Amino acid sequence: MNENRRDFLKAMSFSSGAFFFSPVDSSLAPQEDLTKKLQGGTEIYKKRQIITDVVVIGGGMSGICAALAAARNGAKVVLVQNRSRLGGNASSEIRMHISGSSQLKQVWRETGLLEELMLDDSVLNQQNSYPMFDFVLYDKVISEPNITLLLDTALYDAKANGRKVEKVIAFCSPTEELYEITAKHFADCTGDGTLAALVGAEYMRGREAASKWDESLGQPVEDKVGMGNSLLFMADDFKKPMPFVAPPWARKYTFEDFRYRKIYSIEYGYWWLELAGKYDIISDGQQLRHELLSVLFGVWDYIKNSGNHPESETWALTWVGMIQGKRESRRITGDHVLTQRETQVPQNFPDRVAYGGWPLDDHPPEGMDDTSIRPNRAIHLKSPYSIPLRTLYSKDFDNLWMAGRNISVSHAALSSTRVMATCATLGQAVGTAMHYAISRQMTGRQIVNSQADMERVQQLLLRQDQAMLNVKNQDPDDLALQANVSASDEIKGFEANQVIDGINRDIQDGKSHQWRARVTSGQEPWIQLAWNSPIKVGQIEFTFDTGLNRFLRFSGQKVVMADQIRGRQPETVSDFKIEGLRNGKVVYSDFVMNNYYRKYCHKLDPISIDSLKITVTKTNGDEFARIFEIRCYKN
Amino acid sequence: MLNVKSPVSRILSLAIRVIVLLLWSTTMGFPFHQNDQHIFTYRTDREVDVRIFLAVDKDELPDHYYCDLFTPICLEDLCNPIEIRLEWDLLGNFRNYQEVKGKEITKFDHEPFEEDDHKKLKEILSDKESLLQDYHIEDLVDTTQKVYSAEIDGLTAATSKTFADKLVPGAIYTCYTLWHIINGEIADKILAHTQANMSEALKRKMLLRGSVAYQDFVLDRILPEERKTFQPELFELIDRENPFIAIKSIRHLPDPNKLEPDVWKLIRNFDKYVLPVRSAIIQYFTRYPCNTSALKEWVQVLGTLSEQQKVGVYGIFEKNKSQLDKTTIAGLKAYLERRNDKLDGHDRKLMLILNNL
Numbered sequence: 001m002n003e004n005r006r007d008f009l010k011a012m013s014f015s016s017g018a019f020f021f022s023p024v025d026s027s028l029a030p031q032e033d034l035t036k037k038l039q040g041g042t043e044i045y046k047k048r049q050i051i052t053d054v055v056v057i058g059g060g061m062s063g064i065c066a067a068l069a070a071a072r073n074g075a076k077v078v079l080v081q082n083r084s085r086l087g088g089n090a091s092s093e094i095r096m097h098i099s100g101s102s103q104l105k106q107v108w109r110e111t112g113l114l115e116e117l118m119l120d121d122s123v124l125n126q127q128n129s130y131p132m133f134d135f136v137l138y139d140k141v142i143s144e145p146n147i148t149l150l151l152d153t154a155l156y157d158a159k160a161n162g163r164k165v166e167k168v169i170a171f172c173s174p175t176e177e178l179y180e181i182t183a184k185h186f187a188d189c190t191g192d193g194t195l196a197a198l199v200g201a202e203y204m205r206g207r208e209a210a211s212k213w214d215e216s217l218g219q220p221v222e223d224k225v226g227m228g229n230s231l232l233f234m235a236d237d238f239k240k241p242m243p244f245v246a247p248p249w250a251r252k253y254t255f256e257d258f259r260y261r262k263i264y265s266i267e268y269g270y271w272w273l274e275l276a277g278k279y280d281i282i283s284d285g286q287q288l289r290h291e292l293l294s295v296l297f298g299v300w301d302y303i304k305n306s307g308n309h310p311e312s313e314t315w316a317l318t319w320v321g322m323i324q325g326k327r328e329s330r331r332i333t334g335d336h337v338l339t340q341r342e343t344q345v346p347q348n349f350p351d352r353v354a355y356g357g358w359p360l361d362d363h364p365p366e367g368m369d370d371t372s373i374r375p376n377r378a379i380h381l382k383s384p385y386s387i388p389l390r391t392l393y394s395k396d397f398d399n400l401w402m403a404g405r406n407i408s409v410s411h412a413a414l415s416s417t418r419v420m421a422t423c424a425t426l427g428q429a430v431g432t433a434m435h436y437a438i439s440r441q442m443t444g445r446q447i448v449n450s451q452a453d454m455e456r457v458q459q460l461l462l463r464q465d466q467a468m469l470n471v472k473n474q475d476p477d478d479l480a481l482q483a484n485v486s487a488s489d490e491i492k493g494f495e496a497n498q499v500i501d502g503i504n505r506d507i508q509d510g511k512s513h514q515w516r517a518r519v520t521s522g523q524e525p526w527i528q529l530a531w532n533s534p535i536k537v538g539q540i541e542f543t544f545d546t547g548l549n550r551f552l553r554f555s556g557q558k559v560v561m562a563d564q565i566r567g568r569q570p571e572t573v574s575d576f577k578i579e580g581l582r583n584g585k586v587v588y589s590d591f592v593m594n595n596y597y598r599k600y601c602h603k604l605d606p607i608s609i610d611s612l613k614i615t616v617t618k619t620n621g622d623e624f625a626r627i628f629e630i631r632c633y634k635n
Numbered sequence: 636m637l638n639v640k641s642p643v644s645r646i647l648s649l650a651i652r653v654i655v656l657l658l659w660s661t662t663m664g665f666p667f668h669q670n671d672q673h674i675f676t677y678r679t680d681r682e683v684d685v686r687i688f689l690a691v692d693k694d695e696l697p698d699h700y701y702c703d704l705f706t707p708i709c710l711e712d713l714c715n716p717i718e719i720r721l722e723w724d725l726l727g728n729f730r731n732y733q734e735v736k737g738k739e740i741t742k743f744d745h746e747p748f749e750e751d752d753h754k755k756l757k758e759i760l761s762d763k764e765s766l767l768q769d770y771h772i773e774d775l776v777d778t779t780q781k782v783y784s785a786e787i788d789g790l791t792a793a794t795s796k797t798f799a800d801k802l803v804p805g806a807i808y809t810c811y812t813l814w815h816i817i818n819g820e821i822a823d824k825i826l827a828h829t830q831a832n833m834s835e836a837l838k839r840k841m842l843l844r845g846s847v848a849y850q851d852f853v854l855d856r857i858l859p860e861e862r863k864t865f866q867p868e869l870f871e872l873i874d875r876e877n878p879f880i881a882i883k884s885i886r887h888l889p890d891p892n893k894l895e896p897d898v899w900k901l902i903r904n905f906d907k908y909v910l911p912v913r914s915a916i917i918q919y920f921t922r923y924p925c926n927t928s929a930l931k932e933w934v935q936v937l938g939t940l941s942e943q944q945k946v947g948v949y950g951i952f953e954k955n956k957s958q959l960d961k962t963t964i965a966g967l968k969a970y971l972e973r974r975n976d977k978l979d980g981h982d983r984k985l986m987l988i989l990n991n992l
Contacts, residue, residue: 216768216769217769254914254915254918255879255882255911256879256882256883259879306911306914307910307914307941307943307944308911308914310910310941344769344774345771345774360769377764379766379769380766380801382774
């Protein structure tokens with residue numbers, strides 16, 4: 001028994017000691033003389049060596065999308081996530097809703113992998129359950145054969161040589177496994193930029209001076225603080241008195257503390273339960289969590305026991321977050337630093353690969369330490385803005401990429417890019433770019449510097465429905481672009497030939513970019529693509545309408561769920577017939593049912609056809625068949 | 636008081652002011668009052684000197700600040716130079732503007748402002764958080780959309796759609812220029828001037844005749860030794876609508892024993908206040924020793940209290956049990972007996988305290 005304990009102690013000491021023991025109390029670190037006498041050590045851990053194409057560190061929304069994108073393009077991916085669940089800030093462990101460009105209240109909901117995930121959640125999780133949301137993400141990742149998912153696995157070291165990251169070392173505590181993962185490309189989706197910091201890549205912290213990049217949200221003089229962390233809670237109405245006694249360490253609040261922090265509803269709260277202050281967001285996380293809990297219980301105590309919210313009498317907490325939702329920590333420096341001005345005055349970067357649209361939404365570090373000041377300052381944007389690839393790889397390493405809040409942006413720009421829908425699209429961009437880099441043996445910088453390669457990456461991303469601005473389908477492999485289009489009928493302004501106009505969504509240019517025809521019983525509209533000479537088709541791709549003008553995101557907050565449509569989005573085509581014809585004769589046919597995706601890819605054994613007819617028989621509720629785009633590929 | 640001077644210098648300065656204002660108003664066509672004081676001059680980024688005056692009321696107390704402005708507005712000369720009187724309140728917030736007859740503000744292509752345009756412009760100028768401080772003027776126009784201008788036979792950019800409700804369409808330069816003049820350095824200087832010239836009379840005026848912002852400002856500057864002096868104002872503010880101001884006023888009240896019998900109205904009117912104000916009143920009486928009279932008042936309102944308020948008021952009784960006289964004890968016991976089958980732990984505890992007295 002005693003021997004086992006000594007082995008255990010030594011085993012723990014292979015790292016800094018403090019990592020595995022309580023980071024709060026370093027007195028638990030083993031003494032040197034004791035360590036020398038111990039036997040065994042880290043040998044008790046099973047060592048796993050993995051060689052792969054891509055390692056993604058971090059299983060939040062950006063990491064998930066980076067892994068999925070790289071894997072679907074053909075790369076072998078290892079996704080390392082330090083929790084048992086995927087989703088990061090969006091997961092059931094933190095419960096922040098996924099925000100993004102829908103906040104512009106126009107048509108700019110993010111598409112691509114995020115849209116696929118949100119549609120899945122909307123359809124599969126109509127019970128609005130947080131654990132179910134986690135499993136929607138889990139299902140998507142685990143079903144991807146090219147991804148090896150390592151849950152409960154924490155990055156703790158990394159090795160680099162010159163401008164190349166070579167390997168990462170990660171530890172899975174519950175299985176006592178040590179992973180040494182060698183890869184060609186690495187994506188830091190940790191949020192904290194931990195991988196970049198481990199290999200010594202340059203990163204930024206704190207708030208820049210206003211003068212540095214002409215930023216109105218900048219400070220008179222640069223500092224080292226930033227936006228705080230939040231802990232959320234959920235509560236329910238139990239229809240009977242539910243007394244609450246706050247722990248003695250809970251903070252005390254009075255009515256005046258809520259002058260700028262409104263308690264509109266009590267089922268879910270509140271983003272402004274936020275603190276940073278004197279704490280280092282990363283290394284003081286343990287203390288900060290306790291302070292945030294004292295804030296959270298203090299606010300709930302106020303709601304329950306101040307007498308100012310009698311409606312709370314029958315309410316009780318049903319869930320309290322223990323993992324802090326972080327807004328800001330390290331920002332890894334890329335070849336470009338996106339600034340506030342570039343979000344306000346959108347730039348048509350040649351290397352644009354994603355866009356943002358959340359307002360510049362800066363939070364003072366004081367948070368709940370100073371309730372006399374407003375908890376945020378939001379500057380609304382006039383339109384979505386492009387984010388260049390140069391912000392998504394480290395300037396110091398040839399194979400280190402980043403997606404999420406730790407990309408190369410100023411503090412002020414981060415206040416917009418940090419939201420998870422934007423982060424997810426950055427993940428998709430990085431995942432696709434990493435695979436492209438591997439397949440061409442290029443670096444991110446080389447791709448950006450080669451116009452032809454950059455355009456190919458953009459075309460690839462667009463084909464995969466990535467949310468991008470001002471990129472039109474010019475894919476030379478898309479055979480649909482050479483077709484003549486006709487239809488059984490069409491609504492004025494929604495003509496059939498718009499399915500090959502290169503634009504797959506409403507971009508507010510006054511055109512619909514969509515074919516639309518009425519579907520009724522007995523009226524099944526069709527659209528036909530015809531070629532002058534036969535073509536060989538192995539894949540047909542459709543982009544349908546999923547109501548991008550609405551919000552589509554899961555939240556515990558009623559007001560966020562209001563005006564959303566859970567389940568299938570009514571505008572989307574559900575059932576349709578696909579017919580391939582040659583010389584007027586049907587040589588291929590299939591019938592697709594129950595579709596709810598925006599991007600649907602239909603694979604078939606390559607066949608020679610001279611026309612393709614799509615007949616829509618059912619939508620998910622809308623009276624019109626709506627198709628934004630049809631693409632045809634040889635394979 | 637403001638700028639105390641010798642009688643001679645006052646007459647001289649008055650004379651100079653009258654001449655300056657006469658000249659100024661002749662040019663600009665605005666009314667002036669001889670007691671108005673020139674406070675400072677500000678030069679805009681268009682190199683226009685703006686003279687800021689303090690207007691005083693009939694009691695010679697500061698009322699508001701103003702300037703008469705004549706400045707070009709548009710970069711492209713598509714709208715007339717503006718001739719306008721701008722007014723700030725005593726804290727440097729936009730108060731109002733006055734137009735010169737025949738020289739009204741115009742929009743794109745010299746179109747006159749409608750009533751709604753004025754309403755919108757005043758709303759924008761009042762918003763210190765406006766995004767006009769975060770955007771450059773050229774950012775606010777949509778360079779992808781051009782609008783035809785008949786007068787100069789050419790095209791100019793339209794207001795960006797996103798900013799349509801943040802600006803007066805067709806008058807972005809007016810909005811932008813005026814917002815920056817109103818909410819820039821001049822506002823800071825005005826606030827500093829008011830701060831440096833606060834008096835008891837001005838505080839009193841701002842508390843009762845001013846906006847919530849004035850009340851907030853003054854309440855934050857009432858010194859402990861002034862609390863008794865401002866007692867009437869504090870009581871009046873407690874009865875007004877804004878709960879934050881009411882509670883701030885309660886926090887300023889001195890010991891209730893020094894405010895009798897006025898302070899009893901807080902108890903007598905207890906159920907007329909909104910919940911947060913009621914909580915603050917209980918906290919106030921908990922903070923100080925209460926005498927028999929106050930405790931008697933509390934007994935009278937027991938029936939109107941919520942359970943949480945009741946617990947707070949019981950605390951007041953317990954803390955001041957030595958002040959409970961026979962009538963009050965009897966009143967309390969009678970109240971508790973009426974609760975009879977609804978007695979909870981707090982009631983029983985109070986009963987025990989009363990029985991032990």
